[in-house]
Amino acid sequence: MELVEFWGWRFHSDAEATRRAYERLQMTPSEISTSVYARNFDAARDRAYPDETRELFERLGIDYRYFGELWIPDNAGSGLYHYHGVFHFSGVIDVTSVGNDPIRLISRFCMTFSTGDYAPGPVASDLLKQGLPVVQIDFETVVPWVIEEPEPENLPLMPPDYDCQSLRPRRIHVK
Numbered sequence: 001m002e003l004v005e006f007w008g009w010r011f012h013s014d015a016e017a018t019r020r021a022y023e024r025l026q027m028t029p030s031e032i033s034t035s036v037y038a039r040n041f042d043a044a045r046d047r048a049y050p051d052e053t054r055e056l057f058e059r060l061g062i063d064y065r066y067f068g069e070l071w072i073p074d075n076a077g078s079g080l081y082h083y084h085g086v087f088h089f090s091g092v093i094d095v096t097s098v099g100n101d102p103i104r105l106i107s108r109f110c111m112t113f114s115t116g117d118y119a120p121g122p123v124a125s126d127l128l129k130q131g132l133p134v135v136q137i138d139f140e141t142v143v144p145w146v147i148e149e150p151e152p153e154n155l156p157l158m159p160p161d162y163d164c165q166s167l168r169p170r171r172i173h174v175k
Contacts, residue, residue: 010094018061021126044143068121088124
């Protein structure tokens, strides 16, 4: 496993095992889903992640087209929508590097890492079936409504002082 460091976190990552798990996927979640929210996120995904995050995903073997789970967004106002989702990779977290707060890379983008309490997803399932350790990345981001379908109505408006609150606290299981 390769040592990967990112904003004070350290992971031992099996990027090749992760890449193989993502390569076995045949369709992106938004291609499978009938959700207008998933289609919008898919269309806006290049705006969803800062460059640093995409570089980290590449090092970990994650194909960012294939999120493990995506939750229905909140209305962030001004045509923007707040999404929360997860990715998975094969690896372990170096517990000496663990912080309590999510990483905020840019305004309205946060992420954190956890083990042992996984959201469903085909990559996590694949890796766990192989007996490989799994780390979950939870993220929150805000993207514009970019598809031609009408914007949804009646979504709750996100509080203006929101600060990655759904990402606290996260569990790290130590073996």
